[in-house]
Amino acid sequence: DVKVTQSSRYLVKRTGEKVFLECVQDMDHENMFWYRQDPGLGLRLIYFSYDVKMKEKGDIPEGYSVSREKKERFSLILESASTNQTSMYLCASSSSLSQHFGDGTRLSIL
Amino acid sequence: QKEVEQDPGPLSVPEGAIVSLNCTYSNSAFQYFMWYRQYSRKGPELLMYTYSSGNKEDGRFTAQVDKSSKYISLFIRDSQPSDSATYLCAMSENYGQNFVFGPGTRLSVLP
Numbered sequence: 001d002v003k004v005t006q007s008s009r010y011l012v013k014r015t016g017e018k019v020f021l022e023c024v025q026d027m028d029h030e031n032m033f034w035y036r037q038d039p040g041l042g043l044r045l046i047y048f049s050y051d052v053k054m055k056e057k058g059d060i061p062e063g064y065s066v067s068r069e070k071k072e073r074f075s076l077i078l079e080s081a082s083t084n085q086t087s088m089y090l091c092a093s094s095s096s097l098s099q100h101f102g103d104g105t106r107l108s109i110l
Numbered sequence: 111q112k113e114v115e116q117d118p119g120p121l122s123v124p125e126g127a128i129v130s131l132n133c134t135y136s137n138s139a140f141q142y143f144m145w146y147r148q149y150s151r152k153g154p155e156l157l158m159y160t161y162s163s164g165n166k167e168d169g170r171f172t173a174q175v176d177k178s179s180k181y182i183s184l185f186i187r188d189s190q191p192s193d194s195a196t197y198l199c200a201m202s203e204n205y206g207q208n209f210v211f212g213p214g215t216r217l218s219v220l221p
Contacts, residue, residue, distance in 0.1 A: 004153070031206065040118060042198065042213035043154075090153055096206050097142055101153030 003027075006091050006102035014110055019078040021105050023091030031094045032074035034058075034066060036087040037104070043090065049074055081109045113137055116199055116212035125221050129186040133199035133212045136180065140201040140210075143175050145184045148196045148214065157197075158184070189219045 007022035025032065031050050035043040035058075045058030047066040055066050063085060067075045074093075078085055086109045092099040116133045123129055131145075141162055146154035160166045163177045172185040182201075186193055199212040 033209075035211075040213055042114075042116075043200075043211040045209070092153075094206060097144060097159050097202075098156045099154075099209065101155070103151065103153045 004091055004093055004100050004102040006089075006105050008105050009103065010106050010108075012108045012110060013078075013081050015080075015082055017078075017081045017109075019081050019107070019109075021076040021078075021089055021091075021107070023074045023076070023093075023102060024072055025074075025093035025100070026072065027093065027095070027100070028071065029093040029095045029100075030071070032068065033092040033094070033099065034064075034074065034076045035090045035092065036060070037090055038087050046076065083109050085109050112213075113210050114199065114201060114212040116215055118213055119216040120218055121215060122218045122220060123189055125189060125191060125219055127189050127219070129189050129193070129217060129219075131184040131186075131197050131199075131215050131217070133182050133201075134180055135182075135201055135210075137201070137203070137210075138177070138180065139203045142202045142205060143173070143182050144200040144202075144209070145171075145173055146198040146200060146211075148198060150195075154198055191219050191221050194218045 004025045033048045034046045049068045065077045089105045092101045114135045144159040145157045148154040158173045166173045170187045174183040196214040198214045
């Protein structure tokens with residue numbers, strides 16, 4: 001079974017902090033994605049990557065950046081955290097139509 | 111108008127009922143249609159996918175796509191309490207790229 005592991009289930013940070021969310025997949029998938037999930041809005045794509053060192057902006061990239069130095073690892077960075085970035089963050093990987101998700105990181109920015 | 115619309119629910123049904131979950135969309139270029147199930151405090155997991163119009167059946171689950179109406183459905187027969195979850199539809203124009211998700215419908219199946 002594909003496993004996508006997100007480093008933290010819950011995280012509390014302060015405004016202005018630089019925040020790192022880590023995601024690792026174990027199935028050698030080329031494609032990796034970062035979403036945020038908010039009530040009533042569903043999943044919104046922040047960034048995605050189709051290869052190592054490659055990244056593409058999704059629908060809501062403002063305030064975020066990403067890093068993919070190794071195929072199995074995709075990191076989401078909040079450069080200067082703000083309260084409107086409080087959300088559930090989901091990482092996914094895929095090699096086809098089927099996206100495999102981690103269990104999410106619930107991030108609170110105080 | 112959102113690109114993909116979905117009734118958020120919650121939808122409560124008795125065990126054994128037939129459940130109908132629906133999404134409408136505005137982008138006629140969508141060709142790939144997926145349904146995900148998300149249990150509480152878990153990530154979504156893929157249930158089914160279809161390409162273009164038509165029906166697809168997998169056990170108690172049937173997915174339908176009507177591209178002319180820009181409307182997709184997921185039917186669950188003989189619903190079970192273990193089906194209680196949030197169901198998300200997702201769509202894309204190209205294979206494996208640029209998925210657009212609906213907001214999800216929360217379903218409760220009561221024993």
